[in-house]
């Protein structure tokens with residue numbers, strides 16, 4: 001008969017995604033009337049989850065770009081041979097390359113070919129200068145040195161000493177020092193993303209706290225009855241916890257779907273840029289996994305917040 | 319020191335709401351297991367207030383209360399539910415859960431106590447049949463008459479077979495015939511060992527339970543003209 005009673009009630013209320021969750025200790029009766037806790041709550045959670053997932057995706061993406069670029073650049077040292085006479089420059093370049101190659105810790109070395117250098121400066125100076133002035137611009141020669149480990153100041157100093165022994169025209173720089181400001185900007189963005197995630201987490205907890213309190217107020221009479229019939233605080237808390245948990249799970253799923261759409265669209269845009277740093281920011285599978293965890297963690301957070309809010313408030317009742 | 323058969327003991331108990339004057343004063347009495355008590359008194363004399371102390375909805379402002387061998391004053395919040403489950407209550411204002419059906423309202427104490435659904439349906443239907451509400455099993459309280467709500471409240475109070483049944487004006491909204499029938503239900507439970515405390519204005523009712531003991535409240539004080547509360551006569555068997 002309890003089955004019959006329940007089905008009849010179900011029919012009256014119509015299909016509800018929240019149905020059946022507002023039960024006391026797995027029993028049949030919804031202790032909190034249907035719909036009290038729903039309303040805006042799933043949507044608030046959906047928005048929070050979407051924003052959190054987007055901020056997290058941004059943070060992860062920047063992190064990937066930073067660490068990929070870092071690995072590439074930290075192990076790199078650039079040697080410039082600044083010498084106007086072309087033949088002298090070429091000879092000195094070869095000699096420096098030979099000297100540096102023999103140094104310990106150098107894993108690779110490449111003399112950047114002339115054409116590549118030309119194409120590097122072409123966007124700024126154009127290609128017609130040589131014809132117009134009758135002589136090529138004295139562009140420094142470049143040697144790209146790869147180190148097995150990071151370009152520590154001592155390593156750079158050793159390379160500099162070796163190059164200087166060949167010619168005073170050699171200028172040696174760790175590549176990371178060139179890109180430091182870019183790194184710092186990216187790290188700042190990453191910190192911002194993490195701070196946003198933290199703030200959104202707090203805001204979610206606050207929203208759930210308020211919702212739980214107002215639900216408690218609205219159901220005060222029922223709670224008192226349950227208490228007088230021998231119900232425990234934990235039983236009452238469980239009812240609220242489930243109800244909010246269900247709202248959060250529904251809202252979280254919607255929020256994640258929304259965030260994924262935004263993330264994929266943004267990723268497409270950035271792919272179009274074709275810039276090295278940004279390409280390295282692509283999300284890997286573990287990042288997607290983390291994003292999928294956002295609604296789950298949000299649901300857990302909502303349930304825990306609801307539980308503690310309710311238990312705390314009940315302590316003031318007899 | 320617990321007297322034999324003692325189930326509840328009040329010692330010099332007083333109650334005031336907020337900072338107002340005491341609504342109950344100097345209450346000293348003992349309730350014995352298996353007895354049938356009537357609590358009478360004029361409106362405003364403090365009957366409901368005294369019952370609230372009995373069903374642990376209120377703590378006294380002074381005095382000592384012992385229930386089932388526990389000191390009810392120093393009892394922790396965590397141990398209240400276990401005691402409350404041994405007490406069935408019919409509230410003067412019924413206090414049914416408005417959005418639950420008659421069935422679910424009556425089933426509530428069993429669910430709270432953790433009984434499985436298959437142990438609930440049978441007893442709930444039996445008791446609803448007993449109070450004549452089989453047909454209204456799916457009705458929510460708002461669609462029931464005052465007397466019907468009262469009978470649901472009584473069914474809910476007795477479904478868990480409590481050690482003590484506390485009923486506040488349980489026959490106030492029913493016709494004399496139903497009142498007598500409900501009284502028979504209380505007597506039946508009483509014969510099975512439940513201690514019954516019924517607050518009522520209805521002096522006719524008192525005469526219908528021959529073994530009953532009468533507690534009379536006069537402006538918050540207990541009158542025990544016959545001394546029957548302090549020295550209850552032996553039960554007729």
Ligand SMILES: Nc1ncnc2c1ncn2[C@@H]1O[C@H](COP(=O)(O)OP(=O)(O)OP(=O)(O)O)[C@@H](O)[C@H]1O
Pocket residue numbers: 335341359360361362363364365366367368410
């Ligand atoms: N919550 C409360 N706050 C303040 N005063 C209260 C409260 N409840 C009851 N009182 C007062 O306590 C006194 C006793 O009330 P109580 O409800 O116990 O009387 P009663 O004997 O049950 O009356 P009735 O027969 O009308 O139900 C009354 O003067 C009432 O105004």
Ligand SMILES: [Mg+2]
Pocket residue numbers: 365366367410486
């Ligand atoms: Mg009263």
